[in-house]
Amino acid sequence: xxxxxxxxxxxxxxxxxxxxxxxxxxxxxxxxxxxxxxxxxxxxxxxxxxxxxxxxxxxxxxxxxxxxxxxxxxxxxxxxxxxxxxxxxxxxxxxxxxxxxxxxxxxxxxxxxxxxxxxxxxxxxxxxxxxxxxxxxxxxxxxxxxxxxxxxxxxxxxxxxxxx
Amino acid sequence: xxxxxxxxxxxxxxxxxxxxxxxxxxxxxxxxxxxxxxxxxxxxxxxxxxxxxxxxxxxxxxxxxxxxxxxxxxxxxxxxxxxxxxxxxxxxxxxxxxxxxxxxxxxxxxxxxxxxxxxxxxxxxxxxxxxxxxxxxxxxxxxxxxxxxxxxxxxxxxxxxxxxxxxxxxxxxxxxxxxxxxxxxxxxxxxxxxxxxxxxxxxxxxxxxxxxxxxxxxxxxxxxxxxxxxxxxxxxxxxxxxxxxxxxxxxxxxxxxxxxxxxxxxxxxxxxxxxxxxxxxxxxxxxxxxxxxxxxxxxxxxxxxxxxxxxxxxxxxxxxxxxxxxxxxxxxxxxxxxxxxxxxxxxxxxxxxxxxxxxxxxxxxxxxxxxxxxxxxxxxxxxxxxxxxxxxxxxxxxxxxxxxxxxxxxxxxxxxxxxxxxxxxxxxxxxxxxx
Ligand SMILES: Cc1cc2nc3c(=O)[nH]c(=O)nc-3n(C[C@H](O)[C@H](O)[C@H](O)COP(=O)(O)O)c2cc1C
Ligand code: SF4
Ligand code: FES
Numbered sequence: 001x002x003x004x005x006x007x008x009x010x011x012x013x014x015x016x017x018x019x020x021x022x023x024x025x026x027x028x029x030x031x032x033x034x035x036x037x038x039x040x041x042x043x044x045x046x047x048x049x050x051x052x053x054x055x056x057x058x059x060x061x062x063x064x065x066x067x068x069x070x071x072x073x074x075x076x077x078x079x080x081x082x083x084x085x086x087x088x089x090x091x092x093x094x095x096x097x098x099x100x101x102x103x104x105x106x107x108x109x110x111x112x113x114x115x116x117x118x119x120x121x122x123x124x125x126x127x128x129x130x131x132x133x134x135x136x137x138x139x140x141x142x143x144x145x146x147x148x149x150x151x152x153x154x155x156x157x158x159x160x161x162x163x164x
Numbered sequence: 165x166x167x168x169x170x171x172x173x174x175x176x177x178x179x180x181x182x183x184x185x186x187x188x189x190x191x192x193x194x195x196x197x198x199x200x201x202x203x204x205x206x207x208x209x210x211x212x213x214x215x216x217x218x219x220x221x222x223x224x225x226x227x228x229x230x231x232x233x234x235x236x237x238x239x240x241x242x243x244x245x246x247x248x249x250x251x252x253x254x255x256x257x258x259x260x261x262x263x264x265x266x267x268x269x270x271x272x273x274x275x276x277x278x279x280x281x282x283x284x285x286x287x288x289x290x291x292x293x294x295x296x297x298x299x300x301x302x303x304x305x306x307x308x309x310x311x312x313x314x315x316x317x318x319x320x321x322x323x324x325x326x327x328x329x330x331x332x333x334x335x336x337x338x339x340x341x342x343x344x345x346x347x348x349x350x351x352x353x354x355x356x357x358x359x360x361x362x363x364x365x366x367x368x369x370x371x372x373x374x375x376x377x378x379x380x381x382x383x384x385x386x387x388x389x390x391x392x393x394x395x396x397x398x399x400x401x402x403x404x405x406x407x408x409x410x411x412x413x414x415x416x417x418x419x420x421x422x423x424x425x426x427x428x429x430x431x432x433x434x435x436x437x438x439x440x441x442x443x444x445x446x447x448x449x450x451x452x453x454x455x456x457x458x459x460x461x462x463x464x465x466x467x468x469x470x471x472x473x474x475x476x477x478x479x480x481x482x483x484x485x486x487x488x489x490x491x492x493x494x495x496x497x498x499x500x501x502x503x504x505x506x507x508x509x510x511x512x513x514x515x516x517x518x519x520x521x522x523x524x525x526x527x528x529x530x531x532x533x534x535x536x537x538x539x540x541x542x543x544x545x546x547x548x549x550x551x552x553x554x555x556x557x558x559x560x561x562x563x564x565x566x567x568x569x570x571x572x573x574x575x576x577x578x579x580x581x582x583x584x585x586x587x588x589x590x591x592x593x594x595x596x597x598x599x
Contacts, residue, residue: 018327020241020284020367023349027332031291052349065351065511066332068291080292084253084505085452085498086410086487115335115505116253116452117292120410120487121417130294156294 003047008036012051022052026062030069035157039070067114075110077148079103080127081141083113086120091137095124098138099145109145129155165425165433168396168404170384171377172420175264183299185306188267194312196383197271200278201320209279213382215390217402222247222338222375223451223483225470232280234362235370242370244277244285245361246379247343248300251290251335252451253505254485257406257418258376262289262296265380266303270326272379274313275386277324280372284325288343291331301328335509339566340373342511353511354566377406377484398424401469405481409435411488412442421468427457428464431488442490446582449473450482452502453571456578495583496590499575500528506572517569520551524576531587536594541587545580548573 004012012032016025026048033044045059052059063069070078081096096113103109119125122134126141128148136144147153174182174191181187188194200209214229235242246269250258261269273285289297304326308314315323329347331337337346341355344366365371381403385393394402401423407430410416414436421430427447431437438444444459455478457463466473470481489498507521524547531540549555552570553563555577560570579587 021348024329024347026349027291027346028330030332031330054349062349062351063332066291066334068333083501085448085501086254088498088501089411089489089493114292115508116251116255118250118256118259118290120254120485121256121408123410123416127292130292132295156298 001043003033003037003041003043005036008032016051023054023058025052026054026059027066030059030063030066034068034070038076039073075103075106075108077109077145078127078129079109079111079141079145080114080117080130081111082115082117082119082123082125084116084120086116087124090123092124095126095136095138095141099141102142103145108149128153129157131155165429167420167434168422169420170404171261171268171380172265172406172418174268175260182264183266183303185267185303185310188265188303193267194271194307194310196386197274197312198318200275200386201318201322204320206279206281209275209386212385212390213279216385216393217390217397217400218378218381218385218393219401219470220375221377221381221405221484223252223453223480225481228374228378231362231374232276232372234360235280235372236363239370240281241284242280242282243366243372244273244280244282245340245344245347245366245371245373246273246285246287246376247338247340247373248287248289248293248296248376249331249338249343250293250376250483251338252453252483252485253502254408254410254448254487255451255483256408256410257484259290259293259296260406260418261376261380262293262300266296266300267307268380268383269300269376270303270307270313272382273326274317274324275382276372276374276379278322282372283323284327286347286366287326287328288337288347289328289330291333297328297330304328334511335505336511336566336568339568342566343373344371351511353513354568356565396422398422398467398469400471401481405468405484407468408483408485409488410485412439412444412490412493413437413488414439424467424469426465426467427486430468430486431464435488438488438490440490442492445489445491445493446495446578447489448487448498449485450480451485452505453567453574454480454482455574456582458582494532495579496528496532496587499579500525500532502575503528503572506568510568510572514564514569516551517564517572520547520569521572523547524551524572528576531591531594534594535596536591537596538588538591540591541580541584544576548576 029048046056049056083092099111218228219225336342337352342352346352361371406420419434447457503525507525510521512518
């Protein structure tokens, strides 16, 4: 049984072919798996191993180094709130606190604390599924998350984007 | 006080379409590439970049032409790897260049690849930059469609293509050898040098690693001529740089200025001064890795000159970030948050960094949360000195594989240097813990 659906399997093969060595494709394929499934399951890692000529243990060994790769199911919305120093001094921790409490019992929203998002010019900053939102407050941050929940805002998924 | 917009000119002039092929072509995009390929003199590109005095904009400030010249002459294939992993806290210029002017970067990559005779380049884009990734991959497809990339570019016989690779959340992958490991599908842990990447880099082949802003500057150097470019700036800090100004200024943002401008002109002239007319308590120039400055006249009047600030104050311009904190801020709290960052991002390969960053974070945590003990500041300095002996100034004394370890104690050295009395006073009154 293939983990990747047909379209993504074709993409995965194209991605592997871009690199002089197949192992380089582990991270892009992990992103592709997450775009399809939301997180990186054992089945996904097994298929990535097959496609890159490595073992599932190699794939886990690599992927467990990187914070964006989720090795357990998480919410459909991943809300990443920066509390690094610029955000720290203009209200980032308050935004994090509010969202963590607000969504503590809502499994479709995963709130996480992250390091500087390179959006300090618009601090405090957060991302929802890697879309940037700047100059947020606890209240506006919640409104933004709710807009994604209701479908009035959509995030891009990018891993399958054009292949060199 | 004004900016000198070279690398950021298009994105300011064409706010509606600077990132598109049309927007680029309508404002001179790829004309320099065309001219360079028509002249057919790769050595001249290297020479112009050398004459320009261009130094890397990623952090270390190494002369770009010199780095290119380290490639062994007859060894192929060789690779150009573009560092778009921008994760140094408070740096946000490369994200802007990726999102708002990807064609300028592509033109720079192609010209640089031509100069160093490389036919495959990689761009390692920070995983969180979804929009930047999307715009860059789209721009590459569009550029290939116009014959600016791919086989026999513009009929010149030169082949070059670009693969975009997304990171997945690890600051250390900005360090060039960790980046190469990550690009090879490994955990992003720095390599011991030598061998340097120029000799054995990606897939053990000769490799140049350059920053996004560095390469985005290359077309302009070729257009102006290296000598003309070198007239901008000051001393060995030639040209312009983009400074990411953040924190308690009225107008945070990216400002491209001629090097040699003073901190005062950047922060008060361009960034609008400090909110509510407060005073500056301290400044972190160069990104989280640098030691700090204060709001003193001596510091504010200093020029943005890479060598001057390093030799005079032991700080660096680094990645071009300038964080400004006003008098309401607790420097110990900021130091703790930076220590937490470095402890989290340490890759764990060397003992002093893996263990030391954790201890620095723990001690700073209790100090910043009212639980400090009287000896804590000296304890910190001693732990810090075990990571970076002497604990003094940039450039760091480095006993670790990469500079992350020593960077983590910049905040310790800085609070000890500027706020020692204030911190000791506070520790005398703190509750203390038995940790
Ligand atoms: C811990 C660490 C993180 C770094 N992060 C970045 C980064 O995000 N972007 C970057 O261009 N350089 C970064 N660097 C510097 C790179 O190692 C390298 O010097 C740079 O990419 C070279 O390009 P340049 O010569 O054009 O500046 C980092 C260095 C260290 C030690
Ligand atoms: S100094 Fe720290 S981050 Fe750098 S290689 Fe050593 S453990 Fe890893
Ligand atoms: S510190 Fe929060 S985005 Fe940079």
